[in-house]
Amino acid sequence: MDFLELMERFPTEEHVIQYFIKVRYNNKPTCNHCSSEKVSRRTDKSKVFRCNDCQNDFSIFKDTMFEDTYTDLRKWMYAIHLFLNAKKGISGLQLKREIKVTYKTAWRMLHKIRAAMSNKGAFDSNFFPIVEIDETYIGGKPRKGAKIKAKRGRGTAKIPVIGVVCRKTKQVHAKVALPDKNGKKLTGKQLLSVLDEAVTRNAIIVTDEFTGYRALSKTRHVHLTIDHTKEYARGIRHTNNIESFWATLKRGLYGIYHAVSVKYLQNYVNEFCFRHNNKQNPEIFNQVLVQSIKS
Ligand SMILES: [Zn+2]
Incomplete structure (x- = not known):
């Protein structure tokens, strides 16, 4: 839909209300209190309806x-x-x-x-058969002249984000991983829990050589690694899809939003x-x- 189509579709606020009634109620508004279909609009242009059964008013925009x-x-x-x-x-x-x-x-x-x-339905979770998992660090750039910190951002204020991508559907699932209660950053447990939310058992999981992924040996997944200090890809061993998602995420966060708390x-x-x-x-x-x- 382009801008003109949008304007043609919604020439007035009433068009938006009608559209929303279709999306939410399949054109038949029902009472928020008692689910009755016997409802009538308060006034012509109102978003408020009155229930003729329980006599309560409700807004179609509630919640x-x-x-x-x-x-x-x-x-x-x-x-x-x-x-x-x-x-x-x-x-x-x-x-x-x-x-x-x-x-x-x-x-x-x-x-x-x-x-x-x-909200719900944000992604289709049944990632299979080949899945990439990787982490990135979001935070301010190091100050000029500051020594380059450890590769994975340990000891910096950067926040890790764990991401999983299904290579077949390209669907992505990503979670911010705050330090656990002992202050430990990016544990194997955190990595597995993000994986579990999106991935079918027995999938092939491709990662780099970060030690946190050793936790995968306790699962039923097949674990393949790629040593990024030596090469980017070897056959199906690569994490290119999730890395390209990280690139978009970072361009957006640093370019448009500057600082995100x-x-x-x-x-x-x-x-x-x-x-x-x-x-x-x-x-x-x-x-x-x-x-x-x-x-
Ligand atoms: Zn009612």
């Missing part, structure tokens, strides 16, 4: 990203459109300029869209996973709206 918003819904549609189509994401400042809202509003909108991207890092990682995993999905726009509905 969605549009709950509590006063911003024109067409601006929301445009924001989602921009967000999905910008490979590296967009910043609050950019969105503020594009849709003429305050920076605070733009920031909140992006935050909510990003949260929707993180640890608190929100997982949300940003989810944003990039969602965009990557739905690249070929013609219903990507719908998908965001569907995922914005908290169940």
Whole structure:
């Protein structure tokens, strides 16, 4: 969908409301309190309905990203459109300029869209047969003149992110790995737990030679390694797919978002996973709206 199609699809806010009623209720709004279908709209343009059974009012936007918003819904549609189509994401400042809202509003909108991207159904988990797993470190660049730190960022303030990719479907799953309660960074346990969330048992797992992956010997997976100090690839032994995802993630995080606090890092990682995993999905726009509905 391009910009013109978007405008033709949503010439008024009412079109957005109707579209949302279709997505959420399959065109038949039901009462949020008692599930009755006997409901009527409060006024012509209202997002509030009254239930004729229990007599309660409910908003069709309850428990969605549009709950509590006063911003024109067409601006929301445009924001989602921009967000999905910008490979590296967009910043609050950019969105503020594009849709003429305050920076605070733009920031909140992006935050909510990003949260929707993180919700259920974000990826299809049954990675098989060949899976790559790798880690990267997100954080500030070393200061000028500072000694280059250990290769895997130990002793630096950088935060590890663990990523898994299914080589067949190219689906990605990635998780921020905060130090465990003993302050230990990136344990075998953490690596396995991310793997377990996405991968079918008995898959072939390709990694580099990081010692954390020795934990794979306790699993039913076949473990292949590539020694990156010697070569990039040997046959199916490579981690090129996950590394190219890391490159996109880092370009986005450093280029558009500059600094991301640890608190929100997982949300940003989810944003990039969602965009990557739905690249070929013609219903990507719908998908965001569907995922914005908290169940
Ligand atoms: Zn009711």
